[in-house]
Amino acid sequence: MFDLDRWREIFQSINKNRLRSVMSGFTVAFAILLFTLLFGIVSGLSNTFKGAFVDDAQNAMFVRVWKTSKPYKGLQTGRRIQLKNKDYNYVTDEYASKIQYQSARIYKNFSIKYKNEASNYSITAVNPDHQFLEKTIIEEGRYLNERDLNEASKVIVIGRLIKKDLFGERPALGKRVNVNGSSYLIIGIFSDDGGDNEERKAYIPLTTAQKMYGNNDYVSQIALGYNPNLSLTEAVTFGNRLERDLRSKLNIHPDDQSALSVRNMAEANKGIGQFMGILYAIVIIVGSGTLVAGIIGISNIMIFVIKERTKEFGIRKALGAKPASIVAMVVQESVLITTLAGYLGLSLGTYILSLIGDSLEENYFIKDPSVSPGIVIGATVVLILSGLIAGYVPAKKAANIKPIEALRAD
Amino acid sequence: MIKIEKLHKSYPIGKDSLHVLKGIDLHIKEGEFVSIMGSSGSGKSTLLNIVGLLDVHDEGNYFLNGQLIKDMNEKKAALLRNKFLGFIFQSFNLISYKTALENVALPLYYKGISRKERLKTALDYLEKVGLKEWAEHLPNELSGGQKQRVAIARALVTKPKVVLADEPTGALDSTTTDSVMDLLKDINDEGMTVFVITHEEEVAEQTKRVVRLKDGLIISDEITAVGKSKAV
Known part of the structure; x- marks a missing residue:
C-alpha cells in the first residue's frame, strides 16, 4: 500500500490520462455533492421544526380554560370557566409523581414606566418553576424565588427588550419601575430564544398579582412540565387523563375542548418525531x-478504462508484472480517484450548505443546513469500498487474460 | 537453453480445433542466434509465444534453462519471463504515456530494483542503442526505428538469457532494418541467445541458424553462411 514506486506509477497514469480520471472522478463527486446537499437540506428542515418549539420546555403542558361550548349536567353553553388556586393545588398534589415543574399563570397587560419612558407590556404572574417551563435565560440578577412568592414581594423580572426600551444602555438591575401605579424592584433581566415578543415580557410573583389586582385566588393557566422519565406515549396518556379529570371536576362536558384543554408538547413532539422519521427514511432511500448511481457510474467507467488498458497490461505482464500487481495498481488508482473526488464533492456540498446558512429560513423553512460527522464518515467509507469494488472486479478479469490475448487487444 | 520435444498446440475454433503445431522438436543452445522462417499460418508466432511463456502448449515437453515448464500459473510465468526472457515485438508495444527512459526501466520495476538504480541502468541501455538524447521523449515522438531500439533496450535491461523477437523488422524500412539487425548481432556477440521470428530472407540470412516451419512442422534446420564463418 505504501509502495512509493507504485504510487508513482499511479500518479503518472492519472496524470497522463487526465480526461479519463476527471470523468470517473466527476461521477463520484457529483453523486456525493447531491447526497450532501440532500442530507444538509433535510437536516435544515429538521432544525427549523425543532427550533419552532425552543420557546417552551420540551416537556411542557398547559391547561387552558375558556367558555363552555356544550351544555353539561344542566349547565348552559357559554359558561365562563375560571381556574383557581385550589385547582392548581389539586393538580400538583394529585399528579406530583408525574410532574417535574409546575407553575400557575396570570396574564396582565400593564404599562411599565421608568422616568420619562413608558410603554405597555404583557406581564405574567408566575411561580419560580416557570423559568424552566418557558426556558427563560437569566442574563443579569435572578429569577423569582419562593420567598418572593411567600411575601408577595413587589419585584419584577424584565425581558431584555424592555430593558432596552426603557433604559437603553444604562443599567436597570436594582432600579425601580412603575407598574400600573405601583413601584416594583427589578431583580433580573432575561432573554429568550422564542423571539422578540418573548423578550418584551415581564414576570412578577403569582401571589403579588393575586393580592394587588383583584384580591382573589384566580389563575389564568396552569403550566406543567411532565416528568422527563415518562415516555412520549406515557406523557400523552398523562395529558389526556389530566384533561378528563379536570373537566369532570369543573363540571365540563368530557369532550368540551373550548372550555378546558391541555396543550401537551409530548403530542407535538411525537408528531414531529414521526414526520422527521419519514422524511429521513425518504432521504436515506x-x-x-444517488450513491448507488455514482458507484455504477464509476464501475462502468472502470470497465471501459480497463478494456482500454488491456494491451498495456499485456505489455506489463510480458515484462514480468504479476497479475496481483496489476490488480493492486488498478484498485489503488480507483480508490484514490473515488476518495479524492468524493472528498471534493463532500467539501463542495458542505461549502454550499454553509453559504446557504440561514438565508432560506424565512421562505423555505431551512435553518442552518449541515451534515453530521457520522454521515460524512459513513459516506467516505462507502466511497472507498465502492472504489475498491469498482476497480477490483474488472481489474481481476483483465489481469487473468493471457498476455498473448491482451497484447493482441487494441 | 531451450529444449522442445514433440510440442503440440491447437486452438479451438467453434466446435473444431485448429492444429497449429504438430510435434516440434527443437534444441537451442546458449549463445545461439536462431531465426524461425515460415509463411503466415505456419505456426511460427505460436511457437514463439509458447517459448516466451505468453501461451501454453497442449502436449510435449518444454525445458527453459533446464526447467520443465508445466502447470504454469500467471505468477510463476511472470517471474520466469522477468528473469530469463526479453521481448521485442513487431509493433514495439511501448507504453504510450511513458518516456523512452521509463519504458526501458519498467522491467526493472517488476524486478524490484530501486528507482534510482533503474533509471541509471535504463539510461545505460538507451545509450547502448544510441538513444541517450531521446530518453525523455514519448514513444509518439520517435520514429519506427527509434521505437524498436527503445524496445530492444527494454528487452535487454534485465540481462535476460534469451531475447525473443517477433518480426522485429516487420514494421521498418530496409535501412532501419539493418540497424536493428546489427544491434541484435551485437547482443548475440555478447553471448545472449537470440530467437528471431521472420518471414524475410534478408533477415534470416543475418542469423546463424535458420529453422523453417511449414504447416506446424519443421521442414529444415540449417546453419547459415554467417553461422559457418563465425564457427570457423
Missing part, C-alpha cells in the same frame, strides 16, 4: 440511490 433517495440518497442511497
Whole structure:
C-alpha cells in the first residue's frame, strides 16, 4: 500500500490520462455533492421544526380554560370557566409523581414606566418553576424565588427588550419601575430564544398579582412540565387523563375542548418525531440511490478504462508484472480517484450548505443546513469500498487474460 | 537453453480445433542466434509465444534453462519471463504515456530494483542503442526505428538469457532494418541467445541458424553462411 514506486506509477497514469480520471472522478463527486446537499437540506428542515418549539420546555403542558361550548349536567353553553388556586393545588398534589415543574399563570397587560419612558407590556404572574417551563435565560440578577412568592414581594423580572426600551444602555438591575401605579424592584433581566415578543415580557410573583389586582385566588393557566422519565406515549396518556379529570371536576362536558384543554408538547413532539422519521427514511432511500448511481457510474467507467488498458497490461505482464500487481495498481488508482473526488464533492456540498446558512429560513423553512460527522464518515467509507469494488472486479478479469490475448487487444 | 520435444498446440475454433503445431522438436543452445522462417499460418508466432511463456502448449515437453515448464500459473510465468526472457515485438508495444527512459526501466520495476538504480541502468541501455538524447521523449515522438531500439533496450535491461523477437523488422524500412539487425548481432556477440521470428530472407540470412516451419512442422534446420564463418 505504501509502495512509493507504485504510487508513482499511479500518479503518472492519472496524470497522463487526465480526461479519463476527471470523468470517473466527476461521477463520484457529483453523486456525493447531491447526497450532501440532500442530507444538509433535510437536516435544515429538521432544525427549523425543532427550533419552532425552543420557546417552551420540551416537556411542557398547559391547561387552558375558556367558555363552555356544550351544555353539561344542566349547565348552559357559554359558561365562563375560571381556574383557581385550589385547582392548581389539586393538580400538583394529585399528579406530583408525574410532574417535574409546575407553575400557575396570570396574564396582565400593564404599562411599565421608568422616568420619562413608558410603554405597555404583557406581564405574567408566575411561580419560580416557570423559568424552566418557558426556558427563560437569566442574563443579569435572578429569577423569582419562593420567598418572593411567600411575601408577595413587589419585584419584577424584565425581558431584555424592555430593558432596552426603557433604559437603553444604562443599567436597570436594582432600579425601580412603575407598574400600573405601583413601584416594583427589578431583580433580573432575561432573554429568550422564542423571539422578540418573548423578550418584551415581564414576570412578577403569582401571589403579588393575586393580592394587588383583584384580591382573589384566580389563575389564568396552569403550566406543567411532565416528568422527563415518562415516555412520549406515557406523557400523552398523562395529558389526556389530566384533561378528563379536570373537566369532570369543573363540571365540563368530557369532550368540551373550548372550555378546558391541555396543550401537551409530548403530542407535538411525537408528531414531529414521526414526520422527521419519514422524511429521513425518504432521504436515506433517495440518497442511497444517488450513491448507488455514482458507484455504477464509476464501475462502468472502470470497465471501459480497463478494456482500454488491456494491451498495456499485456505489455506489463510480458515484462514480468504479476497479475496481483496489476490488480493492486488498478484498485489503488480507483480508490484514490473515488476518495479524492468524493472528498471534493463532500467539501463542495458542505461549502454550499454553509453559504446557504440561514438565508432560506424565512421562505423555505431551512435553518442552518449541515451534515453530521457520522454521515460524512459513513459516506467516505462507502466511497472507498465502492472504489475498491469498482476497480477490483474488472481489474481481476483483465489481469487473468493471457498476455498473448491482451497484447493482441487494441 | 531451450529444449522442445514433440510440442503440440491447437486452438479451438467453434466446435473444431485448429492444429497449429504438430510435434516440434527443437534444441537451442546458449549463445545461439536462431531465426524461425515460415509463411503466415505456419505456426511460427505460436511457437514463439509458447517459448516466451505468453501461451501454453497442449502436449510435449518444454525445458527453459533446464526447467520443465508445466502447470504454469500467471505468477510463476511472470517471474520466469522477468528473469530469463526479453521481448521485442513487431509493433514495439511501448507504453504510450511513458518516456523512452521509463519504458526501458519498467522491467526493472517488476524486478524490484530501486528507482534510482533503474533509471541509471535504463539510461545505460538507451545509450547502448544510441538513444541517450531521446530518453525523455514519448514513444509518439520517435520514429519506427527509434521505437524498436527503445524496445530492444527494454528487452535487454534485465540481462535476460534469451531475447525473443517477433518480426522485429516487420514494421521498418530496409535501412532501419539493418540497424536493428546489427544491434541484435551485437547482443548475440555478447553471448545472449537470440530467437528471431521472420518471414524475410534478408533477415534470416543475418542469423546463424535458420529453422523453417511449414504447416506446424519443421521442414529444415540449417546453419547459415554467417553461422559457418563465425564457427570457423
